[in-house]
Amino acid sequence: MTAVPARGGLSFSRVSVAYDTSRGPVPALSEVSLTVAPGEFVAVVGPSGCGKSTLLKLAAGLLAPSSGTVTAGGVPVAGPGADRGVIFQDYAVFPWLTVEQNIGFGLTLSANRAEAREREARVAHYLDRMGLAEFRHALPKTLSGGMKQRVALARAYVVRPGTLLMDEPFGALDSQTRLAMHDLLLGVLRQEGTAGLLITHSVEEALYLAARVVVLSARPGRIRAVMEVPFGRARDHALLASPDLARLKGEITALVMDEYRRQTALDRRPAA
Ligand SMILES: Nc1ncnc2c1ncn2[C@@H]1O[C@H](COP(=O)(O)OP(=O)(O)O)[C@@H](O)[C@H]1O
Numbered sequence: 418m419t420a421v422p423a424r425g426g427l428s429f430s431r432v433s434v435a436y437d438t439s440r441g442p443v444p445a446l447s448e449v450s451l452t453v454a455p456g457e458f459v460a461v462v463g464p465s466g467c468g469k470s471t472l473l474k475l476a477a478g479l480l481a482p483s484s485g486t487v488t489a490g491g492v493p494v495a496g497p498g499a500d501r502g503v504i505f506q507d508y509a510v511f512p513w514l515t516v517e518q519n520i521g522f523g524l525t526l527s528a529n530r531a532e533a534r535e536r537e538a539r540v541a542h543y544l545d546r547m548g549l550a551e552f553r554h555a556l557p558k559t560l561s562g563g564m565k566q567r568v569a570l571a572r573a574y575v576v577r578p579g580t581l582l583m584d585e586p587f588g589a590l591d592s593q594t595r596l597a598m599h600d601l602l603l604g605v606l607r608q609e610g611t612a613g614l615l616i617t618h619s620v621e622e623a624l625y626l627a628a629r630v631v632v633l634s635a636r637p638g639r640i641r642a643v644m645e646v647p648f649g650r651a652r653d654h655a656l657l658a659s660p661d662l663a664r665l666k667g668e669i670t671a672l673v674m675d676e677y678r679r680q681t682a683l684d685r686r687p688a689a
């Protein structure tokens with residue numbers, strides 16, 4: 418098999434974000450520097466409210482940093498773009514389109530337009546891989562949350578973005594579907610050479626999918642640690658039972674819990 422060229426990638430250089438609120442600025446990220454190489458998949462963990470979604474929104478071009486720079490594929494991020502596929506946790510699908518139309522939607526937009534036959538083939542591939550073929554003509558309101566989330570995943574994968582930006586995309590899935598979706602994602606990354614940033618609450622999921630795991634500190638999020646995941650590209654379920662994974666999971670969980678305690682103390686502090 419010939420190697421697939423590595424695509425996409427991100428860089429955050431000394432990025433800070435403070436949200437303007439009626440009570441003054443709320444610092445959400447502080448001096449974050451992080452590079453995701455082309456074809457590299459990086460996971461981010463950290464306590465709730467530490468700035469993870471903020472980091473993803475910067476890369477998606479939905480938010481501009483207060484200071485610092487963000488690039489995607491080597492180009493400064495100035496807004497959303499077809500080079501980045503974004504998947505949120507709340508299964509963002511178009512309620513008025515069928516499953517099939519939702520999945521094919523991106524392929525009808527000018528930036529990613531595909532010939533009808535190519536479009537049909539790619540949509541059929543993901544309908545099948547996501548276990549949604551029977552529901553191709555269904556509207557989202559008739560689907561479970563987990564099914565809607567699979568539609569959202571397929572819709573992002575089908576356009577083959579250089580970079581995937583994923584904010585807790587597997588949280589709503591039952592545990593078997595989640596494992597199946599992990600393996601499907603690993604296949605997509607390998608076949609397409611895609612880079613990505615995954616926000617997750619699950620340290621185990623981060624270790625199973627990513628080449629590196631970034632631990633963010635309590636708010637404002639700073640980089641607390643970056644752990645290399647020493648399992649290479651070949652991941653399978655046997656890994657989930659390995660002592661190496663258990664050890665890393667323990668180390669990362671201890672860091673996250675440390676930051677969780679700091680975050681909880683911050684949240685309890687009365688507003689100034
Ligand atoms: N639009 C906003 N306006 C004001 N504060 C916000 C806004 N979005 C997020 N925040 C605050 O910024 C901090 C980080 O939020 P977020 O990035 O969503 O955290 P996480 O995804 O890690 O839970 C939180 O304290 C949150 O309340």
Ligand SMILES: [Mg+2]
Binds near residue numbers: 469470471
């Ligand atoms: Mg979040």
